[in-house]
Amino acid sequence: MSKEKLFEMARINKDHAEKGTMTLVDDVVKIPAENYYNPERWKKEVDLIFKRLPLVLSVTGEIPNPGDYKAMEVVGVPVIILRNKKGKISAFLNACRHRGAALVEPGTGNQRRFSCPYHGWTYNDEGTLMGVASAHEFGEIDKSCNGLISLPSLEKEGIIWVTLDPKSNLNIQDYLSGYDKMLSLFGLENWHVFETRSVNGPNWKVAYDGYLDLYHLPVLHKDTFGDSFSNQANYYEWGPHQRAISPYRLPEQNDFNNDGKDHYENSVEEWPLDVLMAGVWTIFPHVSIASFNGGGRSIMLSQLLPGDRPEESVTNQFYLMEKEPNEKQAEEAHKQFDLLKYVVETEDYGTGLRLQKGLKTGLIDHVMFGRNEGGGQVFHKWVDKIINTEDSKLPSLF
Ligand code: FES
Structure with missing residues (x-):
């Protein structure tokens, strides 16, 4: 089914490429400028989107082995993700049930037992409270009721989702709206993390708009990606998750067998998967995935999180590779990752940081998303829809 969908998109793109057209939405849409800085x-948005919806907090390749863990702070919430000895993932608040100390510092590691650094209570790799220091003096408590606070989580297709609300009634699988079947085509389960980097950026929506926007590519990125890149995009939706793909006939779509022949005219069923999976795949509300070939088959997964103020965000970039690179490939991968970091940090976020200053003056009433920017329109529609939906009705949106 997912392969069929991929072929269907390729046929639509090919048709547009031949005609030099793209899918246009009905109208130009205006978004209040203050939505970006109020x-x-x-x-x-932080409370009703980031603290209620499933978020991509890790990838399988980051914590692949039994006993691996990852701790991080997400919109002020300390989280720990554990992989137990059976290989199963679970997520918890990284806060001891005695008086709330963090069990571990942000980062990754491997251990089966977690001893709280404050008074020494211990937990196992399933979050169960195993030991109370000086238990006979502390007094009686029911250990079985005092495990770490459990957060809903799901590991699927090489990606790990966690919901920060322990009482969430939103099923993560339902939330994915069938998009996981498309993500499965990347085959990320066995990929490994080559490197991760963090980039500071502007307001999370200013930053996220850029991931869905191919309109700016040949202009803003003329010195890096080049000015011959297409500025057209077709968008496809699965619930709030979207793919943006240029209908432009990409050079690699001509000679994808490297045999000097033009294979573009072949039926799309014969196209290689890499060509079929091109473009930007976004996972609402904060992730984008794009394929590259620096040092071998690779992707960059960008995990965007709001910062401490409206005009700040942090993006954690994961460079994932299908195979362990040799020395030469590792060098190429570094080069590719360096370029991508520069493009995002200097060109995209540099522009975003300056544009939000203009918006914050209050002198601009609204920003616009054109008929060629359907992806941005859909994104803002979902943001509005979600923040205007009460908890009990949230599952009905997906
Ligand atoms: S806060 Fe953890 S043992 Fe006291």
């Missing part, structure tokens, strides 16, 4: 609005 502190109350921003807080609502």
Whole structure:
């Protein structure tokens, strides 16, 4: 089914490429400029989007082995993801049930037991409270009721989702709206993390708009990606998750067998998977995935999180590779990752940081998303829809 969908998209793109057209939406849409900087609005988005929806907090390749863990802070919430001895993932609040100390510092590691650094209570790799220091003096408590606070989680297709609300009634699988079947085509389960980097950026929506925007490519990135890149995009939706793909006839679509022949005219069923999977795959509300070939088959997964203020965000970039690179490939992968970091940090986020200053003056009433920017329109529609939906009705959106 997912392969069929991929072929269907390729046929639509090919048709547009031949005609020099793209899918256009009905109207130009206006978004209030203050949605990007108003502190109350921003807080609502953090509370009602980031603290209620499943978030991509890791990838299988980051914590692949039994006993591996990852701790991080997500919109102020300390989280720990554990892989137990059977290989199963679970997620918890990284806060001891005695008086709330963090069990481990942010980062990754491998251990089966976690001893709280404050008074020494211990937990196992399933979050169960195993030991209370000086238990006979502390007094009686029921250990079985005092494990770490469990957070809903799902590991699927090489990606790990966690919901920060322990009482969430939103099923993560339902939330994915069938998009996981498309993500499965990347085959990320056995890929490994070559390197991760963090980049500071502007307001999370200013940054995220850029991931869905191919309109800017030949202009803003003319010195890096080149000015011959297409500025057209077709968008495809699975619930709030979207793929943006240029209908432009990419050079690698001509001679994808490297045999000097033009294979573009072949039926799409014969196209290689890499060509079929091109473009940007976004996972609402904060992730984008794009394929590269620096040092071998690779992707960059960008995990965007709001910072401490409306005008700040942090993006964790994961460079994932299908195979362990040799020395030469590792060098190429570094080069590719360096370029991508530069493009995002200097060109995209540099522009975003300056544009939000203009918006924050209050002198611009609204920003616009054109008929060729359907992806941005859909993104903002979902942001509005979600922050205006009460908890009990949230599952009905997906
Ligand atoms: S806060 Fe963890 S043992 Fe006291």
